[in-house]
């Protein structure tokens with residue numbers, strides 16, 4: 001028998017029975033596990049000073065590369081307008097960074113509606129125009145595995161809600177940034193192999209898919 005878990009194999013062979021349906025869960029019950037707090041940047045301010053409608057077709061996964069802040073601190077920074085970027089033609093469109101959700105080991109926070117475009121991926125490219133941006137925190141001492149699982153759950157719920165297929169769940173790497181070097185960012189860096197999506201990314205996709213298949 002093939003054993004992938006590393007913790008010993010069940011002596012009972014897989015029966016093909018309803019393993020998946022046994023663990024079905026409603027989106028609202030899974031959302032309770034995500035522990036989502038909605039704490040929007042006020043409409044008309046900072047990253048939301050220009051409101052640009054969006055019908056999301058993709059979900060873009062990032063990591064913050066900030067070892068000193070969790071979701072709460074990122075939320076406060078966004079609401080203060082502290083995350084500035086240089087506004088330029090073909091570059092950042094509004095002078096601020098903003099994305100939709102930040103996830104850490106204990107909670108997730110929503111910063112803007114999924115019906116509005118953020119500034120988190122590729123300037124004026126399709127990553128910003130059509131994707132929901134999720135940032136994973138990596139503050140020192142935090143449980144990264146817990147953050148990744150929470151992100152997988154939130155991603156599955158958003159896929160279901162917006163009819164987004166798993167192939168459209170992409171790492172920031174997926175979106176080339178015109179004028180940046182390298183064009184394809186090593187992000188989220190802890191799910192890339194040598195700076196590119198490979199084994200670790202496929203593992204993350206499988207975590208998302210596991211939750212997605214369980215949703216009723």
Ligand SMILES: [Zn+2]
Pocket residue numbers: 061062063120172185187188
């Ligand atoms: Zn990123």
